[in-house]
Amino acid sequence: MTAPTEGSGRAPLVPNARDFWGGLALVGIAALAFWGARDLPGGRGASFGPGTAPRLFAGLLGAAGALVAVLGLVSRERAPLGYTARAPLLILASVLVFAATIRPAGLLIATFVAVLVASAASAETRWREAVPWAAVLSGACALLFSLALKLPIPLLPGA
Amino acid sequence: MTGSRKRWRAAACVLAAAFALPAAAQTYPTQSIRLIVPYGPGQATDVMCRVFAEQLKVVLKQNIVIENRVGAASNLGSAEAAKAAPDGYTLLCTGSATHVANPLLYSSMGFDPDKDLVPITGIAATGYVLAAGPKLRDKSLKEVVALAKTSQPPLKMGLASTTARVVFEMFRQAASVSTMTNVPYMAGNRDLFPDLLRGDTDLVIEAMPSAMGSLTGGQVAAVAVTLPERSPLLPKVPTFKENGFDLQLVGWNALYAPRGTSPEIVARLNAAGREALKHPEVAKRLEAVACVPMPTSPEQLSKMIAEDRAKWKPIVEEYKLKAN
Amino acid sequence: MDLLANLALGLSVAVTPVNLGLCLVGVLVGTLIGVLPGLGPVATIAMLLPLTFGLPPTGALIMLAGIYYGAQYGGSTTSILVNIPGEASSVVTTIDGFQLARRGRAGAALAIAAIGSFFAGTLATVLVAALSAPLTTVALAFGAPEYFSLMVLGLAFAVVLSHGAIPKSIAGILLGLVLSMVGSDLATGAARLAFGVPELSDGIGFVVIAMGVFGFAEIMRNLEAPERRGAIGGRITGLMPTRADLVQSAPAIGRGSLIGSALGILPGGGAVIASFAAYTLEKRVAKDPSRFGQGAIEGVAAPESANNAAAQTSFIPMLTLGIPANAVMALMIGALTIQGIIPGPQVMSRQPDLVWGLIASMWIGNLMLLVINLPLVGVWVSLLRVPYRLLFPAVIAICCIGAYSVNNSAFDVMLTGLFGLAGYWLAKHEFEPAPILLSLVLGPPMEENLRRAMVISNGDPSVFLTRPIAATLLGLTAVMLVLAMLPRIRRRREQVFVG
Structure with missing residues (x-):
C-alpha cells in the first residue's frame, strides 16, 4: 500500500x-x-x-x-x-489458517496448525519446543472451550 | 443458487434421508441437537426459543445446544440452518420475519425460506400494541385517530422494527390518516418508551413482550392491540377490530428443519414440540413475556406463512420498503 | 433514615448463604470469561439463562449481575497483560496499563485496577442507594439531541487524550466513524459499505477490531523488534503497588468513581465515555501530562474506577425504567420478565428486597473480586514470565477461538487477522488505536441520535441549542477542543521561533 x-x-x-x-x-x-x-x-x-x-x-x-x-x-x-514482512504476514497466515480449518477440521487440528504457523513468525522459536507446545495448547483449548465452557465449536473433523 | 447445485443437493438429501430413515424412525434423537437461533441472546425470539427448548429437551430426552447466529435480520443464521445436513440434528427457531417479511424485503436472502426449510410447529404468538404518551394517554382509539388526522405539526410515531412499520402503514390505511411522522428506532428499542414518556414522540407501535414493562408504569397507556381478541394481560385495552378498524396482526415464531429431513423426524419433532408447549410451566413463562403457546401442524404453519405474506405484500410494495 | 434502612434490608437479603454462593459463582464465572478474549458476558448469561428459571428472582439476578461485573474485571486484566481490551470501556486502560506491564509493573497495574474498582463499586453502591430516584429522572432527561451531544463530547475526549498530533487523532476518529458505517442503515435496513459481503451486513464487531488492532498488531510489532517487549517474557519486579503508586492513584480513583457513577446512569454509551473522560481528566490535571502513555498509574486507576462505577449505576435505569444500557442488561430484563417481574417504575416499591438485595450484593461481589483478584495478581504476572516465543502463539490461539465464538463465524476470525495487519500499519504510521475504537463504537448511535433529533424537531437543527443539556454539552466540547489546541499551538510557535 x-x-x-x-x-x-x-x-x-x-x-x-x-x-x-x-x-x-x-x-x-x-x-x-x-x-x-x-x-x-x-x-x-x-x-x-x-x-x-x-x-x-x-x-x-x-x-x-x-x-x-x-x-x-x-x-x-x-x-x-x-x-518487516515475516512477523505480520505469518501471524496473519496463522489466523487465516485457523479460520479456514475450524469448520472442516475442528478445534484440535485448527489450533495445532495455527500455533505452528504462528511460531514460524518468531526468530526465537525452537521447533523441538514449538511442536509439543502446539499439541499442549490445542489440547488445553479443547478442554477449556469445548468441554468446560461447552461452546458450540466443532472439536474434531466432521463434528 | 444455480440449478445444478440445487439438483445435486436434492439428490444428496434423498440419499441422506434414505440412510437416516431406518435408524431415525425408531431412535431419533440419539445425540444432542443443534438449535440455531438467528437473533442475539436476550432478544425476544431468543428468550422464547430458550423457554421452549428447555422443555423440548425434557420431552426428547436429549440435549439441545442453542447457537445464536446473528446477522442480516435473521437471514444469515437461517441460511446456515437451511444448508445444514437434513438429519434432524440441526434445527432452526426463528420469528415470523424470516418467512413473512424478509422474502418481501430482501432481493436475496442467501437461501429460499419456502424451498430450503420445512416447517415443524409454531411455538408462540404475540400481538402489537399502539401506546400513547402523557399528552394522549387518556384518549380512546377513535379520539387518537381524529387527532392524528388534523394535528399540525403531524403526530410522531415511534417504530422499532420492520413489523412495527408494517403495522403502522396498516393503521394509516385502516384509519385513513395521511400525515404522520415516522420516527425509526431500528438499532433497538431502548429509547422508544423514554422518548414517548418525554414527549419527543406522541405514539408508538411495539411488540407486546417489549412494551409490557413500560405499560405498567401508568405514564404511557396502551390504546389498542392488533390481536383478534383482547389480551388477558391487557384486559381493558380494546382491539383495533372492535373499534371498527380493519387491522389484525399476530407475530409468532416457529421451529423448522432443513429441507430433506425425513417425514418421520418431522413428525416426531412436531409431536414433541406440541407436548413441550402443553407443559403448564412453558405456558406460564411465555405468558410472562406476553406470548401464548402456538402449537400447530406443519401444514397449518405453512398456511400461516402464506396468509401473512399475502397481507404484507401490498404494503411493502406500496411504501417501497426494501432492505437490500 | 431511609438510606440505612434500605441498605440494611439489602444486606439481609444478600448475605443469605444461597445468595452469597450465587454471587461467588457469578463473579468467578465472570472473571474466567472476562480474561478469555472474545468470550463475553452476553453469550455466557444467555447460556445460563435456563438455569436461572429454577432460582428465586433475586438469586438469579445476583448471579447474572456477578457475571457481568466479574467479566468487566477480567476484561481489564487482558487490557493490562496482553493489550487486548475485553470491551469498549476498558480500551483506555490498555494505553497505560500495557506500558506498565512492559516496564515490569503489571502487578502494580492489576492491583490498582482491583483496588480502584472496589472503591468505585463502594461509592456507586452508596450513590445508588441514596439517590436512585433523582438519578432516574436524569436518565429520562436524555433524549436524542442530548445523547448526540454527549457522544460528540466523548469524541472530543479522545482527541484530547491522544499524545500525537491533533490532525492525526482527528483523522483516526474519522476513520473509526467511516468503519462504523459498514453494516445496515438504521432506518431503512439498506446494506451500507458492505461491498456485497453478507457477513458485513451487520457491521464489524468490536471484538474483531479490538483483537486485531490491539492484540495481533502488538504481537507483530513485538516479534519484529524484541526490545519493545520490555519486561514481558522476562524479569518482572514487585507484585504490589508501591506507596507512591497508591498516593498517585488515590485522587484519580476518587475522580474516576464520580465520573463513572454520573455517566453510568445514561444508558446510551455512558460507561464507555466515562472511561475516556476519566483518563482525559487525569491527563489534564497531572503536573506532568507527558507521563501518560508511558505507564502512568493514574492512567489505569481512573478509567478502571470509572468503568466499574458506571457498571453499577447502569443498573438504575435498567431496574427503575426497564431501559437496558447494553446487551447484558437486556438479557437481565429478559431473565426478570421470565420470572414474572417486569422492570419498571414500580419495581422499587413492589420488590424492594430484589432491588436492595441486588445493590447490596454488588458491593459484596466487588469485595469478593478484590479478595479473589489480589492473590491472582501473582498468577497473572507469572504468565508474563513465560518466554515470549511460547506466550504469543498461545495468545493467538485463544484469540482465534474467542473471535470465532462470538458469532460462530470463521469469517470473523479472518477479519480479525486482517485488522491485525491494519493495526500494524496504523501503529507504524503512528495513528493511535484508542480513538479509532471509540469512534467505531460511538459512530452508529451518534448517527441514529442525530437523525432522530432532526425528525423529532421537525427538521430544525436549533434543537441542539434550545435544549439546555444538549447546548451545555456542545459548549463543553468546544471549550475542551480549544484548550487542547492552545498549548500545542504555543509549543509549535515556540519551536518555530527557536528553530
Whole structure:
C-alpha cells in the first residue's frame, strides 16, 4: 500500500514518509467508502438518508487525510519508517489458517496448525519446543472451550 | 443458487434421508441437537426459543445446544440452518420475519425460506400494541385517530422494527390518516418508551413482550392491540377490530428443519414440540413475556406463512420498503 | 433514615448463604470469561439463562449481575497483560496499563485496577442507594439531541487524550466513524459499505477490531523488534503497588468513581465515555501530562474506577425504567420478565428486597473480586514470565477461538487477522488505536441520535441549542477542543521561533 523509505544515505523524497503515506492511505480509504456509498440515497435538506452519514464521514476523512499528508511534506520525521514482512504476514497466515480449518477440521487440528504457523513468525522459536507446545495448547483449548465452557465449536473433523 | 447445485443437493438429501430413515424412525434423537437461533441472546425470539427448548429437551430426552447466529435480520443464521445436513440434528427457531417479511424485503436472502426449510410447529404468538404518551394517554382509539388526522405539526410515531412499520402503514390505511411522522428506532428499542414518556414522540407501535414493562408504569397507556381478541394481560385495552378498524396482526415464531429431513423426524419433532408447549410451566413463562403457546401442524404453519405474506405484500410494495 | 434502612434490608437479603454462593459463582464465572478474549458476558448469561428459571428472582439476578461485573474485571486484566481490551470501556486502560506491564509493573497495574474498582463499586453502591430516584429522572432527561451531544463530547475526549498530533487523532476518529458505517442503515435496513459481503451486513464487531488492532498488531510489532517487549517474557519486579503508586492513584480513583457513577446512569454509551473522560481528566490535571502513555498509574486507576462505577449505576435505569444500557442488561430484563417481574417504575416499591438485595450484593461481589483478584495478581504476572516465543502463539490461539465464538463465524476470525495487519500499519504510521475504537463504537448511535433529533424537531437543527443539556454539552466540547489546541499551538510557535 505504501512505499517505505530507506532512512539513511540519500535525502528522502518525502520529509515525513510516515505522515505523508499514512495520510494518503486515509484519502484512499475515504475514496473507497465514498465509492461504496454511491448507490445510497442521500437526504433532502435537513433530513437524513442512508447515504448521508457515510458520505459526510468519508468526505471529512478524506480532508483530514489530505491534511495529514500535507503536514508530512512540511514536517520532519523522528525515526525512519521501516516494515518487516515475516512477523505480520505469518501471524496473519496463522489466523487465516485457523479460520479456514475450524469448520472442516475442528478445534484440535485448527489450533495445532495455527500455533505452528504462528511460531514460524518468531526468530526465537525452537521447533523441538514449538511442536509439543502446539499439541499442549490445542489440547488445553479443547478442554477449556469445548468441554468446560461447552461452546458450540466443532472439536474434531466432521463434528 | 444455480440449478445444478440445487439438483445435486436434492439428490444428496434423498440419499441422506434414505440412510437416516431406518435408524431415525425408531431412535431419533440419539445425540444432542443443534438449535440455531438467528437473533442475539436476550432478544425476544431468543428468550422464547430458550423457554421452549428447555422443555423440548425434557420431552426428547436429549440435549439441545442453542447457537445464536446473528446477522442480516435473521437471514444469515437461517441460511446456515437451511444448508445444514437434513438429519434432524440441526434445527432452526426463528420469528415470523424470516418467512413473512424478509422474502418481501430482501432481493436475496442467501437461501429460499419456502424451498430450503420445512416447517415443524409454531411455538408462540404475540400481538402489537399502539401506546400513547402523557399528552394522549387518556384518549380512546377513535379520539387518537381524529387527532392524528388534523394535528399540525403531524403526530410522531415511534417504530422499532420492520413489523412495527408494517403495522403502522396498516393503521394509516385502516384509519385513513395521511400525515404522520415516522420516527425509526431500528438499532433497538431502548429509547422508544423514554422518548414517548418525554414527549419527543406522541405514539408508538411495539411488540407486546417489549412494551409490557413500560405499560405498567401508568405514564404511557396502551390504546389498542392488533390481536383478534383482547389480551388477558391487557384486559381493558380494546382491539383495533372492535373499534371498527380493519387491522389484525399476530407475530409468532416457529421451529423448522432443513429441507430433506425425513417425514418421520418431522413428525416426531412436531409431536414433541406440541407436548413441550402443553407443559403448564412453558405456558406460564411465555405468558410472562406476553406470548401464548402456538402449537400447530406443519401444514397449518405453512398456511400461516402464506396468509401473512399475502397481507404484507401490498404494503411493502406500496411504501417501497426494501432492505437490500 | 431511609438510606440505612434500605441498605440494611439489602444486606439481609444478600448475605443469605444461597445468595452469597450465587454471587461467588457469578463473579468467578465472570472473571474466567472476562480474561478469555472474545468470550463475553452476553453469550455466557444467555447460556445460563435456563438455569436461572429454577432460582428465586433475586438469586438469579445476583448471579447474572456477578457475571457481568466479574467479566468487566477480567476484561481489564487482558487490557493490562496482553493489550487486548475485553470491551469498549476498558480500551483506555490498555494505553497505560500495557506500558506498565512492559516496564515490569503489571502487578502494580492489576492491583490498582482491583483496588480502584472496589472503591468505585463502594461509592456507586452508596450513590445508588441514596439517590436512585433523582438519578432516574436524569436518565429520562436524555433524549436524542442530548445523547448526540454527549457522544460528540466523548469524541472530543479522545482527541484530547491522544499524545500525537491533533490532525492525526482527528483523522483516526474519522476513520473509526467511516468503519462504523459498514453494516445496515438504521432506518431503512439498506446494506451500507458492505461491498456485497453478507457477513458485513451487520457491521464489524468490536471484538474483531479490538483483537486485531490491539492484540495481533502488538504481537507483530513485538516479534519484529524484541526490545519493545520490555519486561514481558522476562524479569518482572514487585507484585504490589508501591506507596507512591497508591498516593498517585488515590485522587484519580476518587475522580474516576464520580465520573463513572454520573455517566453510568445514561444508558446510551455512558460507561464507555466515562472511561475516556476519566483518563482525559487525569491527563489534564497531572503536573506532568507527558507521563501518560508511558505507564502512568493514574492512567489505569481512573478509567478502571470509572468503568466499574458506571457498571453499577447502569443498573438504575435498567431496574427503575426497564431501559437496558447494553446487551447484558437486556438479557437481565429478559431473565426478570421470565420470572414474572417486569422492570419498571414500580419495581422499587413492589420488590424492594430484589432491588436492595441486588445493590447490596454488588458491593459484596466487588469485595469478593478484590479478595479473589489480589492473590491472582501473582498468577497473572507469572504468565508474563513465560518466554515470549511460547506466550504469543498461545495468545493467538485463544484469540482465534474467542473471535470465532462470538458469532460462530470463521469469517470473523479472518477479519480479525486482517485488522491485525491494519493495526500494524496504523501503529507504524503512528495513528493511535484508542480513538479509532471509540469512534467505531460511538459512530452508529451518534448517527441514529442525530437523525432522530432532526425528525423529532421537525427538521430544525436549533434543537441542539434550545435544549439546555444538549447546548451545555456542545459548549463543553468546544471549550475542551480549544484548550487542547492552545498549548500545542504555543509549543509549535515556540519551536518555530527557536528553530
